[in-house]
Amino acid sequence: MGKQVDILQGTLDMLILKAVSLGPLHGYGILLRIQQVSKDALRIPQGSLYPALYRLEHRGWIAAEWGESDNKRKAKYYRLTAAGRKQFKSERQEWKRLAVAIGDVLAAEPEEV
Amino acid sequence: MLAPLRSWWRALTGQSRLAGEMASEMDSHMERYAADLMAAGVDPGEARRQARIEFGSTAAAAEECREAVGLRWPNEFSRDLRYAARVLRKSPTFTAAAVATLALCIGANTAIFSVVDAVLLRPLPYPHPERLFSVARHFQGEGSEAYQTNLWGGAWEGVRDHAAYLDAAVFSDGSMGVNSASAGRVEYLKQQRVSAGFFRVLGIAPLIGREFSADEDRPGGRAVTVIGYALWKRVFRADPAIVGQAVTLRGEPYTIVGVLPAQFQNSVPADLWTPLRPSRSGEGGGSNYAIVARLRSGATWAQANGQIEAIGTPILRQYGQDPSTQRLRLISFQRGLTVDVRQPLLILWAAVGLVLLIGCVNIAGLLLARAAGRTREMATRMALGSGRAALIRQLLAESVLLGLSGGAAGAALGWLGVKGLKALMPASLNVWQAVELDWRVLASTACASIAAGILFGLYPALVASRLEIRAALGEAGRGVAGARNPWPRRSLVTGEVALGVVLLVGAGLLIRTFAHLRGLTPGFDAHYVITAQLSLQDARYATSQRVNRLFDQSLARMRELPGVESAAVTISLPYERALNDGFRRLDGRHVDTEAQIANLFYVTPEYFRVLRIPLLRGRVFTAADSSTAAPAMVVSEAFVKMYLRDDDPLGRHLDLGGGDRREIVGVVGDIQQKSGWGDGAPTAAMPDIYIPATQVEDKFMQLVHTWFSPSWIVRTAGPPEGIVGGMQRALESVDPQLPFAGFHSMEDVRYRALAQERFQAVLLGALAGLALLLAAVGIYGLIANSVAERTRELGIRLALGATVPQAMRSVALPGVALALAGVAVGSVLAGFASQLLRHLIWGVRPGDPLTFVAVGLGLLAVAAAASFLPALRVTRLNPAETLRQE
Numbered sequence: 001m002g003k004q005v006d007i008l009q010g011t012l013d014m015l016i017l018k019a020v021s022l023g024p025l026h027g028y029g030i031l032l033r034i035q036q037v038s039k040d041a042l043r044i045p046q047g048s049l050y051p052a053l054y055r056l057e058h059r060g061w062i063a064a065e066w067g068e069s070d071n072k073r074k075a076k077y078y079r080l081t082a083a084g085r086k087q088f089k090s091e092r093q094e095w096k097r098l099a100v101a102i103g104d105v106l107a108a109e110p111e112e113v
Numbered sequence: 114m115l116a117p118l119r120s121w122w123r124a125l126t127g128q129s130r131l132a133g134e135m136a137s138e139m140d141s142h143m144e145r146y147a148a149d150l151m152a153a154g155v156d157p158g159e160a161r162r163q164a165r166i167e168f169g170s171t172a173a174a175a176e177e178c179r180e181a182v183g184l185r186w187p188n189e190f191s192r193d194l195r196y197a198a199r200v201l202r203k204s205p206t207f208t209a210a211a212v213a214t215l216a217l218c219i220g221a222n223t224a225i226f227s228v229v230d231a232v233l234l235r236p237l238p239y240p241h242p243e244r245l246f247s248v249a250r251h252f253q254g255e256g257s258e259a260y261q262t263n264l265w266g267g268a269w270e271g272v273r274d275h276a277a278y279l280d281a282a283v284f285s286d287g288s289m290g291v292n293s294a295s296a297g298r299v300e301y302l303k304q305q306r307v308s309a310g311f312f313r314v315l316g317i318a319p320l321i322g323r324e325f326s327a328d329e330d331r332p333g334g335r336a337v338t339v340i341g342y343a344l345w346k347r348v349f350r351a352d353p354a355i356v357g358q359a360v361t362l363r364g365e366p367y368t369i370v371g372v373l374p375a376q377f378q379n380s381v382p383a384d385l386w387t388p389l390r391p392s393r394s395g396e397g398g399g400s401n402y403a404i405v406a407r408l409r410s411g412a413t414w415a416q417a418n419g420q421i422e423a424i425g426t427p428i429l430r431q432y433g434q435d436p437s438t439q440r441l442r443l444i445s446f447q448r449g450l451t452v453d454v455r456q457p458l459l460i461l462w463a464a465v466g467l468v469l470l471i472g473c474v475n476i477a478g479l480l481l482a483r484a485a486g487r488t489r490e491m492a493t494r495m496a497l498g499s500g501r502a503a504l505i506r507q508l509l510a511e512s513v514l515l516g517l518s519g520g521a522a523g524a525a526l527g528w529l530g531v532k533g534l535k536a537l538m539p540a541s542l543n544v545w546q547a548v549e550l551d552w553r554v555l556a557s558t559a560c561a562s563i564a565a566g567i568l569f570g571l572y573p574a575l576v577a578s579r580l581e582i583r584a585a586l587g588e589a590g591r592g593v594a595g596a597r598n599p600w601p602r603r604s605l606v607t608g609e610v611a612l613g614v615v616l617l618v619g620a621g622l623l624i625r626t627f628a629h630l631r632g633l634t635p636g637f638d639a640h641y642v643i644t645a646q647l648s649l650q651d652a653r654y655a656t657s658q659r660v661n662r663l664f665d666q667s668l669a670r671m672r673e674l675p676g677v678e679s680a681a682v683t684i685s686l687p688y689e690r691a692l693n694d695g696f697r698r699l700d701g702r703h704v705d706t707e708a709q710i711a712n713l714f715y716v717t718p719e720y721f722r723v724l725r726i727p728l729l730r731g732r733v734f735t736a737a738d739s740s741t742a743a744p745a746m747v748v749s750e751a752f753v754k755m756y757l758r759d760d761d762p763l764g765r766h767l768d769l770g771g772g773d774r775r776e777i778v779g780v781v782g783d784i785q786q787k788s789g790w791g792d793g794a795p796t797a798a799m800p801d802i803y804i805p806a807t808q809v810e811d812k813f814m815q816l817v818h819t820w821f822s823p824s825w826i827v828r829t830a831g832p833p834e835g836i837v838g839g840m841q842r843a844l845e846s847v848d849p850q851l852p853f854a855g856f857h858s859m860e861d862v863r864y865r866a867l868a869q870e871r872f873q874a875v876l877l878g879a880l881a882g883l884a885l886l887l888a889a890v891g892i893y894g895l896i897a898n899s900v901a902e903r904t905r906e907l908g909i910r911l912a913l914g915a916t917v918p919q920a921m922r923s924v925a926l927p928g929v930a931l932a933l934a935g936v937a938v939g940s941v942l943a944g945f946a947s948q949l950l951r952h953l954i955w956g957v958r959p960g961d962p963l964t965f966v967a968v969g970l971g972l973l974a975v976a977a978a979a980s981f982l983p984a985l986r987v988t989r990l991n992p993a994e995t996l997r998q999e
Contacts, residue, residue, distance in 0.1 A: 027138060028145045046146075047169035050139060051177035058124075058182040060116025076138050083116070 012044065012052050014095060017080060017088040020062055024079040027053060053078060061087050121183040128184070135175050143168050193510035200511055207483060208515070211476045214890075215519020215565065216526050217883060218465075218472035223527025223550065223558045224534055225465045225876075229458050230557075231548045237447050238378045238546065240316035241407075246279070246414070247449020248272055248404040248421055250434075251442040260444060260452045262286065264404060265432050266397020268441070271424045272404055278412035278420055279443075282311040283391050286403040288383040290648040290822055290854045294361040301648070301854045302344070304362065305383035308391055312339070312373070314407045321345075322356040322371030329370075330388040338367040340385040342375040362387070363651035364850075380450045380545050395816055399693075400432075405446055418443040454542050457873055457953060460619075464880050467616050469561065471884050473569040474609045475891045480512065480570065481602045482898045484577035491577060501578045508574035509567060516566025517559075524550065524558050537875065539868030576601050599899070603931055606891050610935025610976065611942060613881075613888040614968055618943035620874070620881035621964035622954050627874035629956030630795055630867055636784035637687055637724035639859035641829045643836055644686060646854045647844070648822045656811045657740065663847060664717055664806060667825070670843035674836065676829040681720040682806065684823050686859075687784040688796060688866035692817060696802065699766040699774060702759060711752060711800040712786065713769070715809050715817075721747075721781060723828045724859075731763045731779030738805040744775040745805060751783045752800035767802070775804070787866065794955050795870055822854065833858070873953065888935075888972070889979040896928045897983035907987060908995030921984040928980025929973070936969045943968075 019025060019033045030053075031044055056062045061084030067077045080088070124131050143164040150160035168174075179188065201208045236242045248268070249260045269283045284307040291304040309330035312319065319339065329335050338360060340349075349355050359366040367387065391397055408417055425441025448455070484491075491504060528550050535548060654660050664682045671680040685691045695708030718734040720726075729750060738745050746767065753762045765777045783798035809817070825844075829836055837856045844851055900907070907920050947959035957964070 026141075028142045031142075045169065046142070046167055047171075047174045048177075050135070050142075050174050051181045054178040055181035058117055058120045060120070073141060074137070075141055076134070 011095070012048065013056060014088065014091045015042070015044075016049075016052060016056060016078075017061065017084055017091070020078050021080045021085065021088060024065070024067075024077040026075040026077050030078065056084070059087075060084075117183065124179070124182040124184055125187055131179070131182075132175065135178055136171070139168065139171050139174065189506075190510070193507050194514055196507065197511040197514045201514060204483070207479060208518075211479060211515050212519045212522055214472045214475055214887065215516065215562070216522035218469040219520050219523025219558060219562055219565070220526025220530055221880060221883070222465045222469050222561055223524055223554060224530025225461055226557055227527070227531050227548050227550060227554045228534055228538070228542070228544065229462050230553055231544055231546045232451055232454060232542060233447070233458060235546055235553065237450075238376070242447065243445075244408040245315070245446035246406050246408065246417070246443045247446050248281075248406065249442055249444050249449055249452070250429075250439055251444075252439050254438070260442075260449070261400075262403050262449045262452055263400040264402050265400050265428075266391055266393040266402065267431055268425075268428050269391050269397070269402050269404060270393065271428050272406070272421065275424050276406070276417065276420050278409055278417035279406040280310070280314055280409055281404055281406035282314040283308040283389060283402045283404050284311055284381075285389055285401065286381065288381045289650065289820070290646065291362050291650055292364075292648055292851060293385075294850065299850055299852055300348070301852050302362075302384040303382055305379070305381045305386050306389040307386050308389045311386075311405070314405055316407070317373065317377050319371035320374040321353065322369070324371055325388045330390055332390050332392055334388060334390060336365055336367045336387075337370045338362065338385050338387050339371040339373060340369055341373050341383065342377065344384045345372045360385070363648070364653040365651075378545060380543065382545070396819065401820075403449070405449075406443070414443060450543075457869065458542075460949060460953070461873070461876060464616060464619065464877055467612055468880050468884055468887075469565060470568075471609050471612045471616075471887050473565050474605050474612070475887045475894075476512075476515070477569040477573055478602050478605045478609075478891050478894060480508075480573035481576060481605070482894065484573055485898075485902070487577065488580060492580060495580070504578040505574045508577060509570050512570025512574070513563055513566035515570075516562040516564075519565070520558055520562025523562070524555060527554075527558065537872055539872045540865070541869045542872075572601070572605075599927075602895055602898075603927065606888075606895050606928075607931045607935040607938065609888050609891045610932050610972060611939035613884040614936055614939025614972060615943045615946050616877070616881040616884040617968040617972065618940075618947055618964055619950060620877040621968055622947055622950055622957055622959065622961060623870070623877050624874045625957040625961065625964060626954040627867065627870045630870055633785055633796065633798075635687065635863060636782050636798065637726050637859075639863055641831065641833055642723060642826055642859040643829070643833050643840070643856055644824045644826045644859060644862065645837075645840055645856045646822045646824050647851055648854065649818045650822075651818075651851075653850075654818070655815060657807070657809050657814050660809075660814060661740075661807050663851075666847045667844050668717060668719075670846055671825070671827055671840055674827075674839040674843065676831060676833070676836065677839075678828045678830050679719045679723045680825065680827045681717045681723045682823050682825050683716045683720050684714055684817060684821050686824050686826070686862055687724070687786060688862050690787040691799070691801070692821060694802070695770060697768045698756065699768055701757065701761070701765045703756065708770075709756060711748075711756075711802050714801060714803045715806045715814075716803050717806050720803070720826070723826050724784070726784060727782040729780045729782060731777070733779050733781065734803075734805045738807060740807045742808075744773055744808055745778045746775045747779040747781055747803040748777055749781055749783050749798070749801035749803075751798045752802065753780055755800045769802070769804070785866070796866055825853075826859070885972070885975060889975045892928045892932060892976050892979040893983055895931075896925060896980045897986075899927070900924050900983055900986050904990065904995055907990055908992045911990060912992040917988050920987045920990075921981065924987065925977075925980040925984035929977050932973055932976030932980075935976075936972055939972075940965055940969060 015034050016030055019030045019037075022033075025033060027049055031046065031049055034042060034044060053062070053064075057064055057078070061081060062078045063081050064076050064078050066074055068074060143161075146167070147157075147160040147164040150163060151157055155163065179185070237245065239245060247262050248264065249262045250264070252259045252261070263286065272279065272281050273283075285305060288303040288305040290301050293300050293302045307325075309325040309327045312324045320342065322339075324339055325337060329337050340355075340360070345351060345355060349358070352358075355369055355372060358369050360369060361367070362385075389402075391402060406417075408414065421441050421443050426436045428441065429436045429439055451458075494504060495501070531548060531550060538544060538548075649660060649663075654663065668680045668682065671677055691712035691714060693710055694713035695710055697705040697708055716734070718736060718738070721728065721733045731747070733747055734745065746769075748757075748762060757765060762777050762780050766774050767777070769775055781803070784801070785796040786799050786801075788794050788797045788799055825840065827833075827836060827840060840856070841853055844853060903924065907924070910920055910923075911917070943965065944960065947961075951959055
């Protein structure tokens with residue numbers, strides 16, 4: 001296991017939206033998927049996952065449904081809504097712009113400043 | 114956009130479901146994680162422990178989730194309320210005082226609102242009441258306007274034929290007593306006359322049968338009637354085959370064509386309805402009709418009103434009215450039914466509103482005083498990190514809780530108040546929808562309570578939360594003169610006194626009005642006089658001769674009763690509204706071409722003796738004034754003053770309509786009557802014309818008897834015991850089919866005549882008394898508090914040689930000064946407010962100096978007492994002890 005990075009405030013929402021955009025997942029599943037895709041590089045504090053889910057559901061970006069999981073247990077599945085898809089696109093663009101800008105700043109040579 | 118709101122509402126209404134869902138979701142999360150750990154080789158106990166630790170506190174996560182869906186505010190609110198309840202329980206005296214004040218104020222509001230709601234606000238009990246309208250005459254004067262809904266036959270025809278946007282009907286706005294014989298019973302029933310289509314316009318379908326047809330609603334149409342549900346049940350035992358049966362009204366058979374449903378309610382109390390048969394002549398020649406109309410579907414008020422105004426102008430001109438000051442308008446039916454009572458009720462409503470405002474100001478004062486004692490608590494909480502907004506929220510929660518407790522107690526008091534109001538309510542208010550504490554009233558009470566809580570709580574909360582933490586904590590809670598700004602509380606007391614002045618002046622004017630009207634000489638002697646009414650709208654009494662025979666025979670029997678001194682019949686009683694009649698003066702100094710107006714009475718000869726109305730000149734009637742004798746009349750003093758000034762009234766001749774020539778043979782004193790015309794005073798001495806009952810023509814007698822029921826009046830030598838039965842038997846012996854409609858002493862009649870003025874004076878007087886009490890309590894509290902705050906300073910002053918009276922003055926005088934300022938401000942406000950009462954006061958001007966001066970001095974005296982009473986505590990101060998208390 002490599003070194004884990006604490007995720008930035010606000011990016012968790014975007015990661016959740018991305019995770020459920022691939023198909024409905026329950027809370028633990030979202031956690032697993034993010035960790036798996038990031039190759040365990042991102043560490044999500046488990047307690048803060050649920051407030052984020054409730055916040056996104058409250059805003060109408062994801063919708064929840066109770067369903068049966070693999071081992072016949074009831075679980076709450078989250079999926080992306082149309083509004084969520086739009087929100088995700090705009091957040092991803094924001095993020096890309098921010099990443100480029102920060103990359104530029106960090107790549108600057110002393111004489112350029 | 115709506116998603117957050119929906120989710121918030123779902124969360125708020127399903128808090129326990131939400132909690133359950135969150136718990137099970139988080140539990141299953143931990144179980145899955147533990148299962149994964151176990152799969153990786155961790156032993157079960159350790160896996161579960163690790164899962165729990167890594168998840169962290171589920172309670173904290175759940176709290177965060179609740180905040181995420183917008184439950185933070187409601188949660189904090191309920192926490193604030195719980196804390197507020199604890200705080201209020203800890204100071205029971207303050208809480209009791211505030212709740213009692215609010216209970217009185219909100220109770221008064223609840224009771225009055227229940228009446229206002231029943232009369233003015235609650236939608237009429239008909240389908241789509243918002244599309245029902247009255248056609249009214251709208252008078253526009255300088256700065257004032259008035260509506261009148263009684264109209265002439267010509268106006269009805271105009272509306273019927275030309276108002277295309279309206280489905281209209283016409284009715285007689287009142288019911289009259291009628292004798293009925295049906296199913297073997299003789300009964301006195303209330304009958305209202307309405308046109309064809311009346312029930313259709315209201316939107317009421319008969320339960321059985323139908324309403325009148327246009328054919329039946331024409332002069333000479335078939336005699337038919339629609340009966341009410343109660344009558345159908347009571348007399349006809351709910352017979353389903355009722356249609357076609359007859360009920361005898363006034364000696365004539367009327368065929369029943371319909372029965373109205375049980376829930377039908379009407380502004381006019383009636384047992385049955387007969388066709389109005391509107392016309393332009395006779396009854397329709399005067400303004401005796403009222404019009405109700407339903408807006409046809411698709412039409413708007415503006416369209417229909419425009420049409421009515423256009424129709425109105427020629428009609429008004431035709432009836433001698435001035436279209437520049439008057440026009441026909443379409444007003445809501447509810448408004449049309451309440452034109453006379455709207456203003457008095459609104460004024461009463463405003464008065465209870467003022468009392469509530471004063472109560473709020475009072476409690477705000479108490480809260481400010483309390484805030485002074487809680488400075489340390491506030492400062493500590495702020496020092497511990499509480500924001501100003503949180504403090505204000507907490508203080509507001511306390512006042513809203515106070516408001517709600519006061520509101521609950523007020524609703525209970527209001528329930529008692531409604532019972533009291535019902536007993537006091539004058540018939541003129543015409544409350545026909547139930548007055549009760551229904552959900553509408555209770556909802557308004559709840560709103561008033563919460564609004565009051567915020568109103569009296571906000572200002573003290575703002576003041577209390579504005580503090581310097583270090584100074585407040587360092588002050589060690591010691592009161593020094595000037596340590597705290599006294600002006601917020603002082604300005605409240607001034608405001609309270611000012612509002613009190615407004616109410617007291619209003620009440621004073623209405624009480625003076627009532628005293629004035631009560632003090633007017635009645636013009637007759639009401640002692641030991643009993644009256645009984647009887648409807649003579651009866652086919653068997655169609656001729657003057659038959660009527661007069663009934664009068665003669667029944668009066669003769671009544672005179673034989675033991676204790677009876679004299680007996681007479683009159684078409685209307687003093688204090689009642691009389692018949693208005695036009696006349697022309699034929700000779701003397703004034704000769705008329707246009708008709709003049711006076712009140713007309715037919716009476717039997719002993720009338721003046723029974724009521725002891727003094728004869729001033731000439732003679733009154735005798736048995737010699739028979740139907741064949743020369744037409745004679747007696748007029749009142751007011752008649753002479755108005756129409757025969759500078760002339761000898763005796764021997765003048767008048768034409769009372771129809772070209773007769775009647776001689777004035779006597780002048781009698783004035784009596785008080787409900788005026789109905791002229792300046793509109795509740796009672797006044799009117800120009801009266803009396804004619805002998807024997808000389809009334811058949812046609813005129815029939816017409817008069819459709820509107821008025823004559824009264825038998827009997828004077829006894831002593832207390833009239835057993836006379837009621839005697840009169841009834843005397844009548845029965847002459848005609849067993851005629852029942853008297855109810856017996857009253859003349860004193861009752863007089864008492865009822867001023868019912869509305871009494872109602873207004875008593876209620877406003879009580880409200881003003883409450884306001885005075887609250888103002889006194891407010892001043893007392895202010896001064897008592899300042900004595901308590903300044904104990905140390907006063908001790909020092911006394912120790913340095915100040916006398917007790919000097920010290921007392923220094924604490925008490927601000928109270929008097931504030932009251933003085935309040936009286937000054939209040940007098941100006943009252944000057945404006947009293948203009949609103951203009952139409953309700955008589956015998957006294959809105960700016961009546963006596964009322965203003967009395968109110969001002971009275972308030973100052975109360976304020977002085979309320980200021981010096983707490984200042985007496987200074988006399989018990991022991992300077993040495995006070996200073997040692999460090």
